[in-house]
Amino acid sequence: MAVNYKSVPMREQLPDIRRKNFDEVPLGYSEEEAVEEAQRCLQCPKAPCISGCPVNINIKGFIKHIQNREFKEAVNVIYESDTLPCVTGRVCPQEDQCQAKCVVGVKGEAVSIGRLERYVADRDLEQRANDTKSIEINENLKAAVIGSGPAGIACAADLAKAGIKVTVFEGFHKLGGVLVYGIPEFRLPKRIVETEIETLKKLGVEFIKDTLIGRALTIDNLFEKGYKGIFIASGAGLPKFMGIPGENANGVYSANEYLTRVNLMKAYKFPEYETPVLKGKSIAVIGGGNVAMDAARTAIRLGSEKVYLIYRRTEAEMPARLEEVHHAKEEGLIFKMLTNPVSYSVDDKSFVKKIECISMELGEPDSSGRRRPVPVNGSNFEIDIDVAIVAVGTTPNPLIAKTTPDLKIGKYGEIPVDENNMTNKPGVFAGGDIVTGAATVITAMGAGRNAAASMIRYFSDIEQ
Numbered sequence: 001m002a003v004n005y006k007s008v009p010m011r012e013q014l015p016d017i018r019r020k021n022f023d024e025v026p027l028g029y030s031e032e033e034a035v036e037e038a039q040r041c042l043q044c045p046k047a048p049c050i051s052g053c054p055v056n057i058n059i060k061g062f063i064k065h066i067q068n069r070e071f072k073e074a075v076n077v078i079y080e081s082d083t084l085p086c087v088t089g090r091v092c093p094q095e096d097q098c099q100a101k102c103v104v105g106v107k108g109e110a111v112s113i114g115r116l117e118r119y120v121a122d123r124d125l126e127q128r129a130n131d132t133k134s135i136e137i138n139e140n141l142k143a144a145v146i147g148s149g150p151a152g153i154a155c156a157a158d159l160a161k162a163g164i165k166v167t168v169f170e171g172f173h174k175l176g177g178v179l180v181y182g183i184p185e186f187r188l189p190k191r192i193v194e195t196e197i198e199t200l201k202k203l204g205v206e207f208i209k210d211t212l213i214g215r216a217l218t219i220d221n222l223f224e225k226g227y228k229g230i231f232i233a234s235g236a237g238l239p240k241f242m243g244i245p246g247e248n249a250n251g252v253y254s255a256n257e258y259l260t261r262v263n264l265m266k267a268y269k270f271p272e273y274e275t276p277v278l279k280g281k282s283i284a285v286i287g288g289g290n291v292a293m294d295a296a297r298t299a300i301r302l303g304s305e306k307v308y309l310i311y312r313r314t315e316a317e318m319p320a321r322l323e324e325v326h327h328a329k330e331e332g333l334i335f336k337m338l339t340n341p342v343s344y345s346v347d348d349k350s351f352v353k354k355i356e357c358i359s360m361e362l363g364e365p366d367s368s369g370r371r372r373p374v375p376v377n378g379s380n381f382e383i384d385i386d387v388a389i390v391a392v393g394t395t396p397n398p399l400i401a402k403t404t405p406d407l408k409i410g411k412y413g414e415i416p417v418d419e420n421n422m423t424n425k426p427g428v429f430a431g432g433d434i435v436t437g438a439a440t441v442i443t444a445m446g447a448g449r450n451a452a453a454s455m456i457r458y459f460s461d462i463e464q
Contacts, residue, residue: 005108008037010115015330019300022185022268025327026090026115031069034119038066041111044103049113052101055446057081059098059113066116075120075128082117083154083445086125086192089118091183092442093321125195137165137204141459144169144227146213146400149177150441151432152233153200154448155455160203162456167227168205171212171234174264178235178433179441181264182256184294186301187324214399219407219428228462229427229455232415233448234400236433240393242286246344247390251278251352255287255295255391262298280387282306284355286341287391288318291438293328295389300331307333308383312340312360312373338362340373342380344388354382396434412437420454421447429455 011027012018018025029037047060058077065074078085094114102110141164145152148170159166174180176193201207211217213234222230239254241247258277261267265275283304285296288311299307309328311318314337318325329335338360345354359379362371396413408424410416414437415423415430422429431447433439 003042003104003108004040005104007040007109007112008033010112015327015332018186019331022301024189025186028122029115029119034066034116035069037112038063038116040104041067042103048101048103049098049111052098053081054097054440054442055081055449057098057117062120063111063113063116066120071120071123075124078117078121082442083157083449084150084196084441085117085121086196087150087179087188088442088445089114089116089121090188091440093440095322097442125192128199135161135203136163138163139165141165142167142227143455143459144222144230145233146231147171147177147233147235147432147434148175148197148207149179149233149235149432149444151235151434151444151448151451152177152231153196154445155231155233155431155452156205156448157200157203158449158452159455160200160205162452164456164459166205168200168207169211169213169217170207170209172264173210175207175209177233178237181260182291182294184259184263184298186297187294212399214397214403218403219400219425220404223427229429229458231421231448231451231455232400232423232428232430232434233432233444234397234434236394236396236414236438238395238397238413239390240395241390242341242392244341244343246346246352249344249346249352250350251280251386252344252388252390253278255285255291255389256394258295258389259291259298262302268302277302278387280304280385282308282383282385283387283389284308284310284341284383284385285389285391286310287393288313288320289391290320290324292389292391293320293324295391296333297324297328297331299387299389300333304387308336308385309333310336310339310341310355310357312338313362313370314338317370336383338373340375341388345382352385352388355385355388356380356382394433394438420457421451422454422458427458 041063049059062074062077098113099110145156145168156166175197179193239256261277266273267275267277270276279302283299339357343356344352347353359376360373363374366372401409421431429451431451432444
């Protein structure tokens with residue numbers, strides 16, 4: 001059979017329409033499109049795509065089921081490894097992971113593994129929530145999970161399926177962690193996360209919101225309350241800034257604050273919702289990752305006339321997903337490559353009015369393997385803006401570290417763990433961004449599942 005080297009495109013909202021709404025951009029495959037794309041898979045004996053998946057989904061297996069129109073069987077294969085396929089099918093960087101290993105991709109376009117995952121998971125989502133059966137819970141084995149993001153959800157699901165009583169503590173008033181406050185609706189609809197949470201509730205998982213561990217309760221308090229094991233999955237939500245003059249001006253946001261206001265608190269509907277956000281006519285977003293893309297594309301949807309993305313390297317070095325960059329270009333984002341901010345100017349009310357930048361050129365590679373950006377002397381210039389959004393990274397919130405003095409903490413606030421995701425404190429495990437720093441959803445989920453398996457073994461040992 002001849003190999004088809006061109007993938008089946010996914011239908012999308014047109015740029016002029018979607019830049020005015022928060023609806024999801026890719027519209028998904030139809031059944032026929034999914035089967036046609038699945039037929040491109042060669043069913044390689046060694047299936048190198050699986051080695052590119054952080055949780056080792058049997059990709060060859062689930063695609064074979066799609067080829068045979070066995071959609072329930074396909075999604076069941078995925079669920080053996082992936083707790084949230086509706087999520088990962090949308091936000092995983094498949095082009096750098098499983099699809100990067102695809103044999104078809106050597107000569108043409110790789111099989112669209114993520115789109116196929118999304119198709120079967122979406123098809124099954126509501127049905128799976130309705131089919132979920134409660135599991136007999138051992139009330140004497142109590143586990144606490146701190147954080148309801150991808151690592152926490154994945155860990156809680158596996159613990160509950162093992163019959164352990166799980167309580168998830170969430171600091172915000174909405175569940176889902178970064179899936180809800182960090183990723184915009186146009187990339188990940190909130191209803192999907194809500195449905196996955198409902199599935200966990202039906203498994204017997206208890207969720208306690210508005211409870212910030214490290215303030216409302218400490219790790220030691222949780223042990224005193226009878227929890228035998230604790231999984232810290234509180235993420236890395238403390239924003240970094242650049243430390244340049246004028247950065248404290250009104251109108252300068254961290255990307256975390258900006259996206260949280262819009263995504264979680266619905267600031268785009270102010271005053272219908274109480275949380276405001278400065279929309280601005282001219283906005284500068286500093287950074288080159290997915291968070292920067294999310295912030296910039298959100299600003300476009302809020303009606304800003306000009307949105308600049310300021311990045312100190314070239315587009316080739318940007319860590320953002322290619323799909324997100326492509327969509328941002330279509331939506332009118334203005335790219336300022338090889339550019340770095342050096343200061344902000346303010347008006348008489350301390351609101352930002354200009355950003356001063358300097359041009360950069362690429363020098364020798366640094367520790368990341370990318371060529372180091374070097375300032376070009378005398379190349380300074382200004383851009384008129386009224387809002388700036390800084391998306392240059394995050395670090396873990398120090399609350400848990402400060403209130404758990406015997407818990408070992410790394411140089412940057414991260415929590416070191418062993419191969420079982422256990423910390424130096426017995427019974428305390430950790431995973432996700434709190435351990436690795438900001439990473440992908442699927443990597444965090446893999447850590448959550450690994451921690452759950454370790455916690456189940458740990459509970460078995462302490463019961464004996």
